[in-house]
Amino acid sequence: MTTALGRPPALSILLVGDDPASQVYVRNKERAGGEAGLAVTIHRLPSTAAVDDVLALVTALNGDDRCDGILVQSPLPRAMGKDASERVFDAIAPEKDVDGFHPVNVGRLVQGRSSMPPCTPTGVIELLRRDGGEIAGKHAVVIGRSDIVGKPMALLLLQRDATVTICHSRTKDLAAVVSRGDIVVSAIGRPGFVTADMIKPGAVVVDVGTTPVSDRSVVAQLFGADSPRLATIDRKGSTVVGDVHPGVLEVASAVSPVPGGVGPLTIAMLLKNTLAAARARTGL
Amino acid sequence: MTTALGRPPALSILLVGDDPASQVYVRNKERAGGEAGLAVTIHRLPSTAAVDDVLALVTALNGDDRCDGILVQSPLPRAMGKDASERVFDAIAPEKDVDGFHPVNVGRLVQGRSSMPPCTPTGVIELLRRDGGEIAGKHAVVIGRSDIVGKPMALLLLQRDATVTICHSRTKDLAAVVSRGDIVVSAIGRPGFVTADMIKPGAVVVDVGTTPVSDRSVVAQLFGADSPRLATIDRKGSTVVGDVHPGVLEVASAVSPVPGGVGPLTIAMLLKNTLAAARARTGL
Numbered sequence: 409m410t411t412a413l414g415r416p417p418a419l420s421i422l423l424v425g426d427d428p429a430s431q432v433y434v435r436n437k438e439r440a441g442g443e444a445g446l447a448v449t450i451h452r453l454p455s456t457a458a459v460d461d462v463l464a465l466v467t468a469l470n471g472d473d474r475c476d477g478i479l480v481q482s483p484l485p486r487a488m489g490k491d492a493s494e495r496v497f498d499a500i501a502p503e504k505d506v507d508g509f510h511p512v513n514v515g516r517l518v519q520g521r522s523s524m525p526p527c528t529p530t531g532v533i534e535l536l537r538r539d540g541g542e543i544a545g546k547h548a549v550v551i552g553r554s555d556i557v558g559k560p561m562a563l564l565l566l567q568r569d570a571t572v573t574i575c576h577s578r579t580k581d582l583a584a585v586v587s588r589g590d591i592v593v594s595a596i597g598r599p600g601f602v603t604a605d606m607i608k609p610g611a612v613v614v615d616v617g618t619t620p621v622s623d624r625s626v627v628a629q630l631f632g633a634d635s636p637r638l639a640t641i642d643r644k645g646s647t648v649v650g651d652v653h654p655g656v657l658e659v660a661s662a663v664s665p666v667p668g669g670v671g672p673l674t675i676a677m678l679l680k681n682t683l684a685a686a687r688a689r690t691g692l
Numbered sequence: 693m694t695t696a697l698g699r700p701p702a703l704s705i706l707l708v709g710d711d712p713a714s715q716v717y718v719r720n721k722e723r724a725g726g727e728a729g730l731a732v733t734i735h736r737l738p739s740t741a742a743v744d745d746v747l748a749l750v751t752a753l754n755g756d757d758r759c760d761g762i763l764v765q766s767p768l769p770r771a772m773g774k775d776a777s778e779r780v781f782d783a784i785a786p787e788k789d790v791d792g793f794h795p796v797n798v799g800r801l802v803q804g805r806s807s808m809p810p811c812t813p814t815g816v817i818e819l820l821r822r823d824g825g826e827i828a829g830k831h832a833v834v835i836g837r838s839d840i841v842g843k844p845m846a847l848l849l850l851q852r853d854a855t856v857t858i859c860h861s862r863t864k865d866l867a868a869v870v871s872r873g874d875i876v877v878s879a880i881g882r883p884g885f886v887t888a889d890m891i892k893p894g895a896v897v898v899d900v901g902t903t904p905v906s907d908r909s910v911v912a913q914l915f916g917a918d919s920p921r922l923a924t925i926d927r928k929g930s931t932v933v934g935d936v937h938p939g940v941l942e943v944a945s946a947v948s949p950v951p952g953g954v955g956p957l958t959i960a961m962l963l964k965n966t967l968a969a970a971r972a973r974t975g976l
Contacts, residue, residue, distance in 0.1 A: 494803075514802045515795030519778075519839050545864050553850055555803050562846075566837055566858055571869060573857040574850055580829050585855060 417686035425455030470501040476686035477506035506681040529561040531673030540612040544569035549589030557595040594651035604655040617651030701970035709739030754785040760970035761790035790965040813845040815957030828853035833873030841879040878935035888939040901935030
């Protein structure tokens with residue numbers, strides 16, 4: 409893709425350390441970006457890097473006119489300390505913050521005027537808009553309250569006129585709360601946690617959980633002893649399992665698969681944000 | 693109050709135009725600030741002022757070292773245009789934004805690290821903390837989804853471990869949704885809208901609505917033909933009525949009154965934010 413920029417929109421991804429899941433995520437983003445015609449550059453830092461090294465790189469990219477979007481892959485190494493992510497996300501120039509994690513972008517999201525909405529919840533909205541029927545007037549239940557998924561998810565559903573309930577680890581009688589949802593979005597990272605008895609018949613269920621599971625017995629119990637996922641474990645060491653139990657398929661009108669459901673849309677939204685950032689910065 | 697600043701914390705209030713309710717609100721803030729020992733300055737602009745006049749004043753106060761907090765009283769005159777408030781709130785330096793409306797302060801609130809939380813929802817939390825029993829684990833229902841009350845209210849309740857439902861004008865079967873609340877916060881500005889049949893017995897109900905009512909028949913129907921509020925209408929031309937119907941008192945375990953409930957706490961939180969702003973700016 410060459411745009412009126414005179415060059416392809418450019419995305420810089422910072423990958424710190426050697427977390428295996430992060431390696432996969434970054435590779436997927438690099439591939440999808442390349443296929444869409446973006447220039448994707450991966451900046452790798454060792455797991456021994458200090459938070460100041462990351463901040464220095466972010467500052468350099470903020471000032472680099474050839475860089476349109478900056479993404480720092482989470483999680484940062486634990487050794488960097490608890491507030492490392494916060495410090496790094498705060499340092500990214502809001503107009504290049506394609507993940508939408510900078511507080512000013514979060515605030516604009518709350519106010520319904522975000523130009524950089526966070527990728528995963530926006531991907532879920534896109535999925536619902538295409539395959540989930542009307543959102544307005546529905547009761548949507550969000551399971552999980554993370555800054556990255558749960559809270560912005562609830563805000564986006566509210567913006568589209570759903571009645572929204574957010575529940576979490578401290579929710580009492582969670583099954584009863586979830587069973588009131590016409591739309592249920594689960595983002596807690598507990599394999600098979602959402603079971604059929606929690607779901608209103610005909611509800612639309614979106615599974616944001618992606619937990620690598622290497623224990624064959626867990627997978628056999630969830631998916632059956634003849635599941636092809638067992639072969640995946642044999643081949644790759646693990647299989648990615650969502651929050652939603654396969655039994656939910658019998659009750660819900662639609663369930664997004666893991667892998668393959670929300671993930672690709674999350675990446676599509678990242679590319680969209682990068683393009684929007686390039687356009688906005690250059691006044692196109 | 694003279695602090696280690698060497699002078700009292702200073703709050704600047706911008707009042708544009710002659711909206712009668714705004715005059716009252718500003719006078720209350722001025723009085724409470726004065727009683728608490730703050731230096732409160734009211735900057736009055738005529739209703740014919742342009743948004744650029746307001747922006748120029750905000751910019752001057754941002755740069756004025758003797759000003760710790762800036763509050764622009766809402767609403768701005770309609771003639772200023774639809775995005776006037778947004779432009780003005782965006783222009784206030786976040787560290788002087790004692791209303792907590794700047795997007796970066798809203799974003800930090802979402803992320804659970806706000807130093808400038810919005811006054812009304814924080815006042816409600818304070819009220820609940822003192823008189824409403826435990827918040828954690830309760831199901832809280834927020835009626836209304838404004839940027840100023842509904843959304844930050846939901847986020848603050850979530851942060852205190854409530855399960856939170858937000859409903860609004862597009863909610864279907866609102867009575868059933870509200871009736872699940874152990875805590876109900878109403879902020880829609882419709883006198884007497886929340887009726888006893890919507891409330892779970894024993895629930896705690898917080899009334900954020902404040903609508904001036906001058907129609908005697910409306911007041912008589914809500915509060916009875918012998919209500920002292922009728923004399924208030926005769927004397928002042930109107931009486932301030934909340935969202936919660938008086939009949940709710942028979943069902944709920946506690947109901948905050950209007951006037952007198954959330955209002956004074958909102959002002960207290962404003963003074964608290966001003967003091968915090970003075971301390972933070974001067975590194976105390």
